Amino acid sequence: KPTIAILATGGTIAGAGTSEIKSSYSAGAVTVDKLLAAVPAINDIATVKGEQISSIGSQEMNNKVWLKLAKRVNELLAQSDIDGVVITHGTDTMEETAYFLDLTVKSKKPVVLVGAMRSGTSMSADGPMNLLNAVNVATNKDTTGKGVVVVMNDEIHSAREVTKVNTSSVNAFASPNAGKIGTVYYGDVKYLMQPTRKHTVNSEFDISKLEDLPRVDILFAHPEDTDTLVKAAVAAGAKGIIHAGMGNGNPFPTTEVALAEAVKKGIVVARSSRVPTGSTTLEGEVDDAKLGFIAVDSLNAQKARVLLMLGLTKTNDKKALQKNVLRVLRSYSISLGGGVENFTCML
Numbered sequence: 001k002p003t004i005a006i007l008a009t010g011g012t013i014a015g016a017g018t019s020e021i022k023s024s025y026s027a028g029a030v031t032v033d034k035l036l037a038a039v040p041a042i043n044d045i046a047t048v049k050g051e052q053i054s055s056i057g058s059q060e061m062n063n064k065v066w067l068k069l070a071k072r073v074n075e076l077l078a079q080s081d082i083d084g085v086v087i088t089h090g091t092d093t094m095e096e097t098a099y100f101l102d103l104t105v106k107s108k109k110p111v112v113l114v115g116a117m118r119s120g121t122s123m124s125a126d127g128p129m130n131l132l133n134a135v136n137v138a139t140n141k142d143t144t145g146k147g148v149v150v151v152m153n154d155e156i157h158s159a160r161e162v163t164k165v166n167t168s169s170v171n172a173f174a175s176p177n178a179g180k181i182g183t184v185y186y187g188d189v190k191y192l193m194q195p196t197r198k199h200t201v202n203s204e205f206d207i208s209k210l211e212d213l214p215r216v217d218i219l220f221a222h223p224e225d226t227d228t229l230v231k232a233a234v235a236a237g238a239k240g241i242i243h244a245g246m247g248n249g250n251p252f253p254t255t256e257v258a259l260a261e262a263v264k265k266g267i268v269v270a271r272s273s274r275v276p277t278g279s280t281t282l283e284g285e286v287d288d289a290k291l292g293f294i295a296v297d298s299l300n301a302q303k304a305r306v307l308l309m310l311g312l313t314k315t316n317d318k319k320a321l322q323k324n325v326l327r328v329l330r331s332y333s334i335s336l337g338g339g340v341e342n343f344t345c346m347l
């Protein structure tokens with residue numbers, strides 16, 4: 001049997017409430033041992049070793065826990081007696097943690113994030129089946145080399161593409177630009193697509209000696225936007241700003257001026273969009289070359305923030321960062337299933 005390390009961080013999957021028919025509960029109340037004890041069928045497919053990394057709702061996620069988690073995953077996967085890692089996590093920021101690990105874990109071995117939308121004490125709790133499915137995905141040989149994946153509601157998603165799309169439904173995750181990469185039904189794993197953007201083994205970020213990450217703020221654009229929040233971010237010491245612009249990453253004119261001034265002060269401004277699909281292209285209505293902005297392709301604002309934070313640990317040179325974004329982004333294609341290598345759709 002393969003050996004899988006289960007790293008618990010908190011979230012609804014470890015949540016407990018007082019009534020099975022009420023939506024209120026406390027996240028992260030149940031320990032990893034109790035989580036595993038609730039799904040004894042896991043022991044038939046893997047030898048599991050539980051570790052508690054944190055006990056938080058993932059809205060409390062922070063640089064310290066991210067770095068602790070990434071370092072521990074790298075450490076465990078370097079051991080020959082560990083075959084994969086499953087991370088139980090709250091769903092609010094699961095997409096960011098998944099992408100952070102996708103860019104910082106250096107191993108081909110499976111790394112699977114899993115959560116739940118209903119707490120363990122709820123009627124029809126989804127956590128136990130999600131966890132059983134996650135361990136099956138982690139022990140499946142086809143997960144090798146896929147980068148970090150997220151398992152929720154019988155679906156497998158790639159870390160770069162997945163995002164939370166519903167606040168309460170068990171069907172809360174989707175990959176709006178690319179689609180799910182596989183399914184897992186009562187433990188039966190079927191892959192449909194292969195993510196080929198830079199991840200895990202070919203990632204260039206090294207967090208092994210980092211204690212913290214540079215501050216990057218996200219600003220959300222709207223009509224009658226102002227320069228106030230840009231100035232506040234600059235005054236607070238942000239090293240980067242992700243601007244979630246209108247349409248193809250467009251700022252309100254007043255905000256655009258403030259962002260260009262921030263660039264002159266050495267802050268890296270990256271244009272993402274508040275639109276859920278598509279990319280911010282380099283040649284749109286905003287003159288990036290003149291204003292000194294960089295574009296983030298199809299990353300959503302919260303994932304662009306993760307990439308920029310990591311990029312800023314290496315350089316704050318805009319050209320290098322844009323090249324980095326493009327290297328991470330442009331080299332990407334999704335090949336259709338069945339090993340049809342030359343039949344790819346570039347995103």
Ligand SMILES: NC(=O)CC[C@H](N)C(=O)O
Nearest residue numbers: 011012057058090091092
């Ligand atoms: N469904 C959930 O996991 C949400 C619970 C909590 N807000 C968290 O993200 O951890």
